Amino acid sequence: MPDSQPQVPSPTDEGTPQTQFPPGIAWIDGRFVPMSEAKIPVLDWGFLRSDATYDVVHVWKRRFFRLDAHVERFLASVAKLRLSLPFDRAGLEALLHETVARSGLEDAYVEMICTRGHSPTFSRDPRDAVNRFVAFAIPFGWIANPEQRRRGLHLIVASVPRIPAASVDPTVKNYHWLDLVNGMFEAYERGGESVVLKDLEGFLTEGPGFNLFAVKDGVAHTPDAGVLEGITRRTALELCSELGIASAVAPLAMETLTGAEEAFVTSTAGGIVPVGSVDGQALPAAPGPVTQRLSELYWHKHADPTWATPVRGLSASAT
Ligand SMILES: Cc1ncc(COP(=O)(O)O)c(C=O)c1O
Structure with a gap:
């Protein structure tokens, strides 16, 4: 590499803040990972174009609150945006239960997301995209202190x-x-x-x-x-x-x-x-x-x- 080539700083260089992640578990691309490993590719249109929908349900003292209503709203949003999920309603609910159970959190903020994903051929046509589903459970968070x-x-x-x-x-x-x-x-x-x-x-x-x-x-x-x-x-x-x-x-x-x-x-x-x-x-x-x-x-x-x-x-x- 020529001497004049600028050096790209490594994220571990002194002075570069380390991003912290909350405890919890995410399900992404077909597997459960800690929150620090739950990442979507930068080419996902959910990131590039806000082309996504999501829902948040909470768990309080080991119980979901109004899970049915949240799942119904999420499925309606997915349909309105012409997105599709890799499983049916029962499969979605089972996955949400398992995500929270694996997190071990008794009071949790549980998010389900469907992004447009990206086109395998890099076309600009949203119909070509392979949609991505992500779910995670992190500690319950408040809009007010x-x-x-x-x-x-x-x-x-x-x-x-x-x-x-x-x-x-x-x-x-x-x-x-x-x-x-x-x-x-x-x-x-x-x-x-x-x-x-x-x-x-x-x-x-x-x-x-x-x-x-x-x-x-x-x-x-x-x-x-x-x-x-x-x-x-x-x-x-x-x-x-x-x-x-x-x-x-x-x-x-x-x-x-x-x-x-x-x-x-x-x-x-x-x-x-x-x-x-x-x-x-x-x-x-x-x-x-x-x-x-x-x-x-x-x-x-x-x-x-x-x-x-x-x-x-x-x-x-x-x-
Ligand atoms: C824009 C907006 N309005 C209202 C709400 C409250 O909705 P819910 O009571 O379903 O959490 C939310 C929740 O995140 C929101 O993002």
Whole structure:
């Protein structure tokens, strides 16, 4: 090699940060590997074009929560994107059970992904691609830290609008997150902790990994369109019915949020989380009484066989 040839630094060179991976297990390209070895080729269109769909279900105290609903949404997303999976629904569920069991995690964040993959002939035609399925289980993660969950998230309403639903169907869970990520940076710059985006008509939509509810005049309002139909959102609406709390699924105006008695966000990564302030204005209560009642019932339901499915092959820890 000529002396003038620039040297490519090796990733182990001093000063190059080593990437850390959480404990857990992934299933990729037909085998189980530790998270540090779960890698997709850079030519996968899931990476190059965000041409992929995914779903996240959680495991709490060794039980899946609403596994059926997550699997149904994932299969619907796969079909809408004209992707295909290497197995049927029963095979998918069996694999998710085995992934969690092998991880040994009692509280887990479990993701299933289908990417477009790439074409074996390197054509640009997505019909030629061989789709790739990946699943993994890592420790349960929260959209808000313990302090934020106690006193409520400080939300900012971003100036960047959510990608229009007519362009990218938000009911297909997707990785088109640049609007949300830009919104997060805007929120941090304006002293907030997380963000919600409006649609092009100025109605509120959702945030990075969560749906939004505003409780006004005792009614829990959440947007009807332009959002992922979150499983936790659906759960919150069902729990509202069970508790006799009125709800409204309709376009959500900014004034409904700023004039709310209380507000909360919903996510598989954290459940029902109170909102403390909007654009720097504190809400009257955080967590408010509706948020508290819903949250208590939400966690209580994690032991109810209607929604909770024990992970097969995951034995209780000795502690
Ligand atoms: C954009 C977006 N909205 C809402 C949600 C909440 O959906 P779920 O309750 O199914 O976790 C998510 C979850 O990741 C999301 O990515």
